[in-house]
Structure formats: structure tokens, C-alpha cells
Amino acid sequence: MKKKLLAALLSLTMVASLAACGGNGGSGSAGGSGDAASVDTKEHVVINYMTTGDPPEAGSEKEQSLNDMLAKLNAILTEKVNAEIKIYYIPWTDYLSNYNLTLARMDGSVDLVGTASDWLDAWPNAKNGAFLELSEDMLKTYAPKTWASVPADHWELCKYNGQIYLMPEDNYAQWTNHGWIYRLDWAKEAGLANGVHSWEDMTTYVKWVKENKTDLKYVWDSDGTQYSQMANGWIVSHSDFVAIDGICSGALWGGKKSDLYTIYAPAMTDTDSLVAYAKMMKEWAEAGVWPTDVLNNTSGSNRDEFRVGQVAVEQHHTQTWTDLCSHTPANTIYDTDPAAETGIFYFGEEAKNVVALSITHGAMAVSAGSKNPERALMVYDLIRNDQDCYNLFNYGIEGVSWEKDANGLRTTPANYNSDTQNINGMTNYWWGRNDDLEIKDATRNWDAIDKLYAEYDKIKIDYPYGQFVPEVDDIQGKIDNCNEQYTNYMKQISFGLYNGSAEDIVAEMQNALKTAGIDDVTAALQTQFDALYKK
Amino acid sequence: MARKESVSTGNAPAKKKSILQVLWRYRVLELMCLPAVVFFFLFSYMPMPGIYVAFVKYNYRNGIFGSKFVGLQNFEFLAESGKLFSLTRNTVLYNLAFIALGNLLAVFVAILLNEIRSKWFKKVSQTLMFLPYFISQVLVGLLVYSLLNYDTGFVNEILTGMGKAKWQPYSDPSVWPVLLVLIHLWQQTGYNSVVYFAAICGIDAEIIEAAKVDGANAFQRIRYIILPSLRSTIVILLLFALGGIVRGNFGLFWNIIGSNSMLYDTTDIIETFVYRATMSDFNFSTASAVGFYQSVVGFVIVMIANYIIKKIEPDYSLF
Numbered sequence: 001m002k003k004k005l006l007a008a009l010l011s012l013t014m015v016a017s018l019a020a021c022g023g024n025g026g027s028g029s030a031g032g033s034g035d036a037a038s039v040d041t042k043e044h045v046v047i048n049y050m051t052t053g054d055p056p057e058a059g060s061e062k063e064q065s066l067n068d069m070l071a072k073l074n075a076i077l078t079e080k081v082n083a084e085i086k087i088y089y090i091p092w093t094d095y096l097s098n099y100n101l102t103l104a105r106m107d108g109s110v111d112l113v114g115t116a117s118d119w120l121d122a123w124p125n126a127k128n129g130a131f132l133e134l135s136e137d138m139l140k141t142y143a144p145k146t147w148a149s150v151p152a153d154h155w156e157l158c159k160y161n162g163q164i165y166l167m168p169e170d171n172y173a174q175w176t177n178h179g180w181i182y183r184l185d186w187a188k189e190a191g192l193a194n195g196v197h198s199w200e201d202m203t204t205y206v207k208w209v210k211e212n213k214t215d216l217k218y219v220w221d222s223d224g225t226q227y228s229q230m231a232n233g234w235i236v237s238h239s240d241f242v243a244i245d246g247i248c249s250g251a252l253w254g255g256k257k258s259d260l261y262t263i264y265a266p267a268m269t270d271t272d273s274l275v276a277y278a279k280m281m282k283e284w285a286e287a288g289v290w291p292t293d294v295l296n297n298t299s300g301s302n303r304d305e306f307r308v309g310q311v312a313v314e315q316h317h318t319q320t321w322t323d324l325c326s327h328t329p330a331n332t333i334y335d336t337d338p339a340a341e342t343g344i345f346y347f348g349e350e351a352k353n354v355v356a357l358s359i360t361h362g363a364m365a366v367s368a369g370s371k372n373p374e375r376a377l378m379v380y381d382l383i384r385n386d387q388d389c390y391n392l393f394n395y396g397i398e399g400v401s402w403e404k405d406a407n408g409l410r411t412t413p414a415n416y417n418s419d420t421q422n423i424n425g426m427t428n429y430w431w432g433r434n435d436d437l438e439i440k441d442a443t444r445n446w447d448a449i450d451k452l453y454a455e456y457d458k459i460k461i462d463y464p465y466g467q468f469v470p471e472v473d474d475i476q477g478k479i480d481n482c483n484e485q486y487t488n489y490m491k492q493i494s495f496g497l498y499n500g501s502a503e504d505i506v507a508e509m510q511n512a513l514k515t516a517g518i519d520d521v522t523a524a525l526q527t528q529f530d531a532l533y534k535k
Numbered sequence: 536m537a538r539k540e541s542v543s544t545g546n547a548p549a550k551k552k553s554i555l556q557v558l559w560r561y562r563v564l565e566l567m568c569l570p571a572v573v574f575f576f577l578f579s580y581m582p583m584p585g586i587y588v589a590f591v592k593y594n595y596r597n598g599i600f601g602s603k604f605v606g607l608q609n610f611e612f613l614a615e616s617g618k619l620f621s622l623t624r625n626t627v628l629y630n631l632a633f634i635a636l637g638n639l640l641a642v643f644v645a646i647l648l649n650e651i652r653s654k655w656f657k658k659v660s661q662t663l664m665f666l667p668y669f670i671s672q673v674l675v676g677l678l679v680y681s682l683l684n685y686d687t688g689f690v691n692e693i694l695t696g697m698g699k700a701k702w703q704p705y706s707d708p709s710v711w712p713v714l715l716v717l718i719h720l721w722q723q724t725g726y727n728s729v730v731y732f733a734a735i736c737g738i739d740a741e742i743i744e745a746a747k748v749d750g751a752n753a754f755q756r757i758r759y760i761i762l763p764s765l766r767s768t769i770v771i772l773l774l775f776a777l778g779g780i781v782r783g784n785f786g787l788f789w790n791i792i793g794s795n796s797m798l799y800d801t802t803d804i805i806e807t808f809v810y811r812a813t814m815s816d817f818n819f820s821t822a823s824a825v826g827f828y829q830s831v832v833g834f835v836i837v838m839i840a841n842y843i844i845k846k847i848e849p850d851y852s853l854f
Contacts, residue, residue, distance in 0.1 A: 005648030099816035106595050124817065224794050292685035293705040295795035362734060368596055473605075476818065477612030484616070484812040488796035497706060497797050515617045 039142070041082040045372045047379045048088045050110040052099060052120070053428040055089040061420040065396070066185045069423050073392040081378040087111075087427065096121065096291075103130040106369035111376040113367050114431040115166065118245035126165040131365040132373050133163040142169070142377035143383070146384040154359055157466040166363035168381065175318035175456060176357050178229045179346035181313050186213065187340045197343040199237060199478050203280060209312040220313035221302040222290040227487070229315055229493035233347030234277045235266045240353050244465050244525075247472070248483035252491065253516070253525055257353060259532045260464050262527045265518055267486060268510055277407035277495045280504035285496030289313075294495050307341075309333040318344060318452065326445040329418040329425040344452070354456055358463040364431040384432040396423030402439075409442035468532060475524045477516035485512040588822040608826035618808060626783045626804040632716050632782070634776045635724075640724050642765060645731035646757055661732075664725030676790030679718065686839060708801040711792070715802065735761055735766045770844060770851040778837040781805065782827045805829065 006525065027411055056062035066087075074084035088110050090099045102110060103125055113131070115122040139147040146167055158166040187195050190208035194200075209219050232251040235241050240258055242252035252265050267274070284290075291297050303320070305311045307330055325342040327334040334340050348354045364380055366373045382389045395402040395410065401421045405411045412418075436521055441448075472479055489509035491499045498505040558565065589609055591602040613619050644664065651657040670678075682689045683704050691701045703830065704710050746756050784805035792802045794811070809825045837853075845852035 097814055097817070104817070104819070121817065126719070127594075128817075130596040161656050292703065293680075293795075295797060296680055296684065296793055297706050384820075474608075477608075477615050477821070480612060480812040480821075481616045484808070486810070487794075490801060491794070491796045517615060 001243060001297060001495075008431055011327045015506070020158040023027035025515065038195045039374060039378070041375070042158065043082070044078065045375050046086055047111045047372065047376050048086050048100075048109060049112040049114070049116045049379075050088040050090065050367075051428040052092065052095050052165045053426070053430075054091045055087070058382055065086045065401070065421045066423065066426045069392055069396050069401070072397060073389060075508060076386075076389055077382060078391075079380060081331045082373060083372070083375045085379055085383075088403060100125065103367065105130075106130070106367070107518065108367075108369045108371045110367050110373060111370040112380055113365045114428070115363055115365045116431075117166075117363070119361070120365060121246075122360060123160060123164060123246055124367065126160050126365070127471050130368055131165045132368045132370065133165065134167070134366065134377075136164070138374070138377065139164070141175070142374045142379040149385065149434075149436075158161045158363065159278035160469050166365050167432065168385075169364075169430065169432050170359035171435050172438070173453075174357065174364075175453065176361055177346055177348065177456075177516050178233055178315065178317045178343045179315040179349075180233075181306070181316060181321050181324055181342060181344050183209075183333075184341035184343035185337075187343065195343045198345075198350050199280060200233065202345060206313065207287050208285050208324070210289060213312060214390050217310040217313060218291060219289045219311065220315070221297075221305055221311050222294050222315070222495075223300045223302070224295040224491060224495075225300075226315055230281075231277070231490045233315075235270065235273070236353045237350045237469055238273045238276075239270060240264060240351060241266050241270075242353075242355055242461075243466065244470075245358060245463075247470055247525075249478050250483050250486045252482060252486055253522060255464070257461060261529055263522055265513070265522055267490075267513060268518060271506060271510070274493070275502045276504045278496070278498070278505055281494055282498075294338055295491055295497065306404050307333065308358075309336060318456075318533070320344065322449050325448055328442055328443045328478060329416070330410070332532045340419075344458075346452075350489055352360040352459045354460045355464075356456075356462050358466055360466070362430040370391055380432065384430070384434055385437070387437050390434065390437045391439070392423075392429050393429055394424055396421065404439065405442055407442070408439070410439040411442040436442060453505060464513055468529065470525060470528060475517075478521050481516035482513055482518045482521060485509065485516045488512075575597070583689060586827055588820055589827045591670035591781060591820060593818075593820045605820075609818075609820045610828065612821050613805075613809075613825055613828065616699065616808070616812070618803075622783060622803060622805045622808050625802070626781055626806075628778045629712070629715065629804065630776075630781065631718050634718060634773065634780075637723055637727055638769060638772065638776075639744055642719055642762075644728040645712050646761060648728065648732055648811075649735045649761070652773075664728065666725070667722045668726040672786035672790045673720065675722065675787070676793070679714075679791050682715075705795060711798055711802045715791065716793065717786065719784070721725055723788075727844065728829070730772065731765060731768060734765055738764045738847075754788075758808065767851050770848075771853065774837060774840055774844070774853055777840050778833045781823045783807070783833045794801055811841055 041381060043244070056066055070085070076366065077083050077085060088102075090102060100121060103113065112119075115125065115131075116125055122131075122447060137154060150168060152171055154168055154170045155164055158164050160170055182196055182202070182205060184195050186209060187201075188206050189212075190205055192205060196205055199477075206219050209216070213219075228250055236243075237250070240256050241254050242257055242260065243254040244263075247253055253263055254266070255261055255263060272481055303314055303316070303324075309332070314320070320346040321342065324331060325344070333342075346354065355361050361421075364384075366376050370376055383393050385479045392396065398404075399413060401412070401423050402410050403413050403418065438449065486509070488504065492511070493502075493505055543679075585599055588599045590603075590604060590606060591599065592605050592608075593599065594602045616622075648657060650663060651660070667675075680685075683691075683702075685691060685701060685703050685705065694701055695777075704714065742760055743756060747758055751759070783806040785804075785806040787811065788802060788804055788807050792798050792807070805825065810824055813821050841852050841854065
């Protein structure tokens with residue numbers, strides 16, 4: 001009896017102490033009012049900036065150049081706001097799990113958090129309580145320049161339940177619509193004088209490369225994760241589908257350009273198109289475009305292989321293409337083959353269906369576990385809006401990592417080494433770049449880039465669902481199950497790895513999605529849509 | 536205290552001793568137990584109230600006990616997937632194969648080791664069999680991939696070298712049950728056999744000597760002395776293993792099969808499915824709900840198995 005009582009008491013105390021631990025987890029000081037002058041900056045603090053990316057190897061020359069830059073930057077930050085910045089890396093392997101896990105710790109190990117509503121779970125994290133609400137007073141006081149430069153309607157898109165959680169990268173021109181990046185010079189040799197402008201052209205190209213460029217490692221050294229962009233790419237190329245970001249990893253739900261606010265799932269409705277897709281990808285697979293065991297291939301170094309001419313295809317977005325099509329020191333294809341040219345066939349080109357980037361594709365948030373949210377905002381305000389800080393953080397030390405040429409464009413010094421002195425590739429600052437402060441990169445192939453951007457500007461629509469933050473608590477299980485089924489089948493379809501006919505595999509996928517409850521999810525999302533848009 | 540003890544042990548063996556006296560009496564044994572007790576208390580009992588997370592919509596800032604209570608909502612996910620049956624089937628069948636074949640092979644290897652006369656050879660073979668146990672599952676996954684992949688795999692290089700057609704296991708779900716069991720056995724047998732080997736070493740040498748004198752040959756000694764003496768060890772290890780029968784070996788499956796959805800029919804287990812499906816929304820609560828479900832099923836199975844064994848052979852039951 002005594003033993004039992006003792007045990008019960010013991011477990012009670014444990015519950016109580018655990019509950020106490022849980023209760024007061026980093027509430028932060030959301031209040032903060034008053035003007036910047038009265039801000040107490042007596043204590044020197046370290047602001048940890050969290051970003052995705054692989055850290056430079058410890059003790060390497062690369063790390064040294066990063067530290068040199070940080071030393072200069074931190075001198076300025078210390079002088080102005082008595083704080084210094086430190087980078088907290090989330091390496092690319094399993095980045096999303098590690099990213100979310102780090103945020104869930106809430107122990108103050110990170111302050112500034114680079115985030116995104118479409119590829120980094122910004123809204124789920126805001127809902128889970130990982131991000132601090134940024135009151136207008138706080139923003140006005142501690143990040144006044146950012147507050148002033150972001151228009152009111154953009155702040156609206158950063159709100160959930162009436163509270164601002166994100167500071168958007170809304171003044172930076174870039175295109176992150178995906179497409180096939182390919183060797184334009186080889187496409188011309190293959191008889192495509194104007195380059196690739198359809199999926200059929202692309203088929204001609206990859207087959208020609210497979211037969212004629214036999215010394216390549218692969219036509220495309222793909223890995224198993226590419227299916228999602230490929231499938232979505234096919235769908236937007238053959239319909240006027242506009243996907244809703246941030247529901248799950250696959251682009252399962254969306255509206256039509258002609259009818260934006262009626263939700264449908266093309267995986268269920270566009271059967272004929274998907275069958276054609278399955279057939280074409282089977283053709284690619286049989287031609288041997290990618291590694292046979294592509295679903296188990298985890299190496300993922302295709303882009304670097306493209307730079308040095310070991311592969312002929314890369315699937316990524318326009319921003320990546322602007323790098324690959326330019327004769328930068330890293331892209332050695334242009335050194336070894338003067339005729340080399342890199343083109344992009346963007347998804348949606350055939351149907352003229354391109355959606356401009358959502359402004360929360362890159363944004364900065366403050367961790368709710370941060371001990372110094374005020375100072376974090378002050379540091380962000382400087383990095384985003386102060387030319388000296390901006391240059392250091394984005395380009396590195398002038399004269400070492402970059403310099404200005406006669407035209408005021410940014411170029412690299414003669415003794416620049418892209419392997420060790422590329423600061424931009426280490427700070428990964430994609431959460432508040434600012435075209436007012438950007439210095440145009442002279443190494444970029446602006447002729448080709450500007451031409452494409454002009455084409456985009458003619459056909460693009462703005463991302464229409466910026467204000468929509470889906471409430472998914474009740475349907476999360478169904479969404480997870482749908483996404484899981486879609487992923488499993490789309491992998492097989494996209495890499496032509498299915499037995500039986502194309503019709504069968506598409507029908508099988510649609511049945512599985514039905515079982516997983518896709519219709520319930522569509523209906524639930526439609527209800528929320530109507531509440532938001534049909535006022 | 537010392538006097539009290541001498542009083543109680545010396546004078547009144549029949550009188551019921553107080554709990555303190557018992558504790559004092561076995562103090563050395565208790566001290567030896569202490570590390571294990573502390574370990575299990577810290578890592579198994581302390582976190583137990585946290586299972587409450589399976590019944591809430593977890594919010595980082597409110598903590599486990601401050602989050603909104605949602606009842607059994609988190610458990611619906613697995614049922615809704617429509618895969619509960621095939622996942623549980625795969626998990627249980629793989630575990631049965633691992634347990635049955637694993638123990639058989641381990642006993643067999645332990646007996647073989649015991650019969651080896653050359654001390655040098657015994658040590659070397661034991662070490663070699665033990666080594667795979669220390670290889671991380673990630674490396675095992677890579678190793679298997681570089682052996683079996685279609686384009687550059689070692690096996691296929693040999694097949695082409697012999698003029699045979701290539702083998703494509705990564706597109707063929709039917710070969711994986713055999714492959715995975717083989718890989719598991721390769722990794723675990725050395726380790727498992729140590730337990731049985733120790734049990735064999737613990738058999739009274741006089742019995743074996745006596746059998747020898749009576750003219751029993753090696754096979755008879757194995758059949759009539761060694762195997763019967765191993766029975767209790769086998770039963771206890773089986774009981775332990777049964778508790779985890781719905782708990783899959785995530786590391787093995789994830790690293791070898793990974794995200795190859797072509798193979799899921801025969802290789803998807805509860806763990807890998809839950810990992811993939813909840814990774815995208817980072818849902819602690821759902822994952823905990825699944826873990827809780829597995830624990831409950833495991834607990835029930837152990838209780839039933841233990842009850843049955845107790846009926847048949849009371850000495851071999853755990854409790």
C-alpha cells in the first residue's frame with residue numbers, strides 16, 4: 001500500500017514539474033513600445049540567424065573568408081546596435097525535418113529565422129507557436145526602415161489571425177518558376193533551331209543527347225525528389241492550373257486562371273493529360289535519360305555536374321538558370337566549349353501559364369524562443385536596409401569577394417577564388433534581399449535574362465492566394481494521406497517506373513487518392529475559400 | 536542498522552521482516568542494480584506523462600499540457616490511410632521472420648562456435664560475425680545500393696561480365712522480403728549468438744563430461760543436453776522480442792528502401808509510412824499517437840504470451 005502511494009505521489013510530482021516546464025516556454029517580450037532611442041542596448045548580445053544550407057568546413061579557407069566578413073559586419077553591428085550576428089546552419093540533408101525540429105526546441109538557440117510560405121512551412125510554424133507575433137509598435141520601433149519600405153497590402157499577406165509573423169522579401173525581382181534547363185547549343189544540333197519550346201521538343205532533345213553525347217555521365221543525373229516539380233510542370237504546361245502553396249509538398253490543389261476561386265485537384269480531373277505524361281516519361285525512362293534506380297539515388301549533385309558538362313539537363317527554377325546560363329568562374333562548360341549555351345524551357349510556356357512569385361517565398365521571422373527579439377529586429381533592419389551591411393552580408397568584403405567595374409556593375413577581383421571566397425553562397429540570405437541596394441552582377445548573361453523576364457512579364461499573373469492560410473487541423477490526417485499516395489504514385493509515373501499500362505497506373509492513383517479522402521479535403525478547402533473570397 | 540540486521544537475521548527468521556531490513560540486507564545487489572534502475576527511471580518512466588501529447592494539438596509555446604485537447608483525433612490518421620492492415624501485416628510478418636530465423640540461426644551458430652576446438656579460429660570467426668552489428672544502418676543502405684543497383688552495381692557488373700542479363704531488384708517488390716531478412720540476419724546473428732553462446736558456456740561441464748563417459752557423441756550431446764538447457768533462454772528472448780512485434784526496424788527499412796515507392800507493397804512498415812506521411816507537416820502528436828498504439832499492442836501481446844507460457848511451463852514465464 002505504502003509503495004503504491006509513494007509511486008502515485010512520485011508520478012504526480014513528475015507530471016506537475018513537466019507541466020511547469022511546458023507552460024512557460026519562451027514567451028518572449030511581445031509588448032515593446034516606445035521609440036528606438038529609448039531602446040536599452042547596454043548589454044552586448046549575439047543574434048543567431050538560422051538559414052538552410054551547408055556550413056563551410058571547419059578550419060577551411062572558406063570558413064576563414066566567411067569569418068573575415070562577419071568580423072567586419074559585426075564591428076558595424078556592435079557599433080550601431082551593440083549586437084553581433086552568428087549563422088546557424090540547417091544542412092540540406094533532410095532540411096525540412098531539421099528546420100522544424102530546431103524551431104520546436106524553442107530554447108533561444110535561434111533568433112532570426114529565414115522562412116518561406118511555400119517551401120519552408122512558414123504558416124504551420126506560425127500556427128504551432130514557433131514564431132513571435134510582430135506587433136506594429138515593435139516593427140515601427142525596432143525595424144523602422146523595413147516597416148516603412150513594405151507597403152500595407154504586403155503586410156496584410158504576412159498576417160495570420162490578424163497578427164504579422166513574417167517580414168517579406170517583397171522588393172527583389174526574381175523568378176522561381178521551374179523548368180527544364182538544357183544545353184541550347186546541343187538542342188540546335190539536334191535540329192531544334194529555336195531551342196526547346198514544348199515537352200515534345202524536350203523529348204527529341206533528351207533522346208538525341210542520349211544517342212550522340214555518349215561520354216556524359218547521364219543525360220540527367222536525377223534523384224527521386226524531382227517528381228513533384230516535373231508533375232506540376234506538366235500540369236501547368238497543359239492547363240491553366242494555379243496551385244495553392246503551402247498545403248502539402250505536392251501541388252495537389254488549386255484553381256484555374258479562368259476561375260481562380262473554385263478549387264479542384266488536377267490529379268483527379270486531368271486524366272487524359274496525366275496518361276499522356278505517364279507515357280512520355282516511360283519513353284524517357286526507356287531511352288535511359290536518368291539512372292535506372294533513380295528513386296534510390298540520393299547523390300543529388302546534378303547541378304554541379306551540369307556546370308562542368310557531365311550532364312545535359314537540370315530541372316530547377318529561373319533564378320538558378322540565370323546562374324547556369326552565365327559565364328561565371330564555376331560554370332566551366334563555357335571555358336571548355338566556346339559554343340556552349342544554356343537555355344530554359346519554363347513550365348507553363350505552352351499554355352502561357354506563369355505565376356509570379358509570392359512575396360513570402362522568402363521572408364524573415366523571429367523565433368518565439370528568442371531572448372532578444374528587439375535586437376534581432378534591429379539587426380535585420382540593418383542587414384536589409386543599410387548599404388554597408390547589405391554589401392558585406394550579400395557579397396562579402398569589397399576588393400576581396402567583389403568589386404565595382406567601370407559601369408558600376410559588380411564583378412570579381414582578378415585573384416578571386418569562387419570556391420573559397422563566395423560569401424553569397426555561405427550566408428544564404430534569401431529572406432530580405434532588396435533591389436534598392438542590389439548591385440547588378442556583371443558576370444550574369446543579362447541579354448538572355450532580360451529577354452526572358454520581358455516574356456514573363458507579358459504573360460504572368462500575380463500569385464492570387466497570398467491571403468489564404470488554410471486551417472487544416474481537422475483535415476491534416478487526410479492531407480497527409482493524400483500527399484503520401486500522390487507522392488508514391490507520382491514518383492512511379494514521373495520516372496516511368498510502373499508495370500502495366502499508363503491508363504492503369506493513373507486510375508490506380510486516382511482510386512488511392514479517393515480512398516485517402518481527397519474529395520473531403522477539396523470540399524473543406526472550398527468552404528474556407530468561399531469564406532475568404534466570396535464576401 | 537548493523538545491529539538491527541544481526542538481530543533480525545539471527546533471532547527471528549520466522550518473523551516477517553520490515554521492508555527496510557530487506558532493503559538493507561540486499562544492499563550490494565541493489566547497488567549493482569542501481570545504474571539500470573536510474574537509467575530506466577530517467578529515460579523510460581520520467582517521460583511517460585508526455586504520452587499526453589498524443590491526445591492534443593501540440594503547440595510549441597503552450598507546451599504538452601497547455602495545448603488543446605483533441606481526444607482521439609490523432610489516432611484517426613492511421614485508420615483513415617486505408618493502409619493500417621497492409622502496414623501492420625508487413626511489420627508483423629517481417630518481425631516474425633526476423634525473430635524466428637534470427638533465433639534459430641543464432642542458436643545454430645552458438646552451438647557451432649561451442650564445438651570449434653581451435654581457440655584461434657573460434658575468436659576470429661566470432662569477431663567477424665560480430666562486426667556487421669557495428670556498421671551503421673546508413674552505411675548498410677549505401678552498401679546494399681552499391682551492390683545491387685542496376686547501372687553500376689557490383690552484382691550486375693559480375694552478371695554482365697559472365698554474359699548474363701542484368702538483375703533489377705530496385706524495381707521488383709517481390710525480392711525484398713528475402714533480401715531484407717538476409718541483410719537483417721547478416722547484421723544481427725553475431726550479436727544474438729553471443730547470448731546463446733554464453734548460456735552454453737554456463738551449462739555444468741560435469742553433465743557433458745558424464746554424457747561423454749556414457750558414450751554420447753557430439754550430436755547426442757547437442758540434442759539431449761545443450762538444446763534443453765537453452766530452452767529457458769530462448770523463451771525469455773522470444774518473450775522480449777514479441778513485445779516489439781508491431782515495432783518495425785526503421786533504420787533498416789528507411790536506409791535500404793528509402794523513398795522508392797515502387798517497393799512499398801512488400802516493404803512499407805508502420806514506421807516508414809508514418810515518417811513519410813507526417814514529415815511534411817511535422818506533427819509530433821500524430822507520430823506519438825502511432826507510437827502509443829504500437830506500445831499498447833506490444834504490451835497486450837507480451838501479456839498474452841506470458842500468460843500462455845505460464846500455463847504451460849510456469850518456470851519460463853517472465854512474471
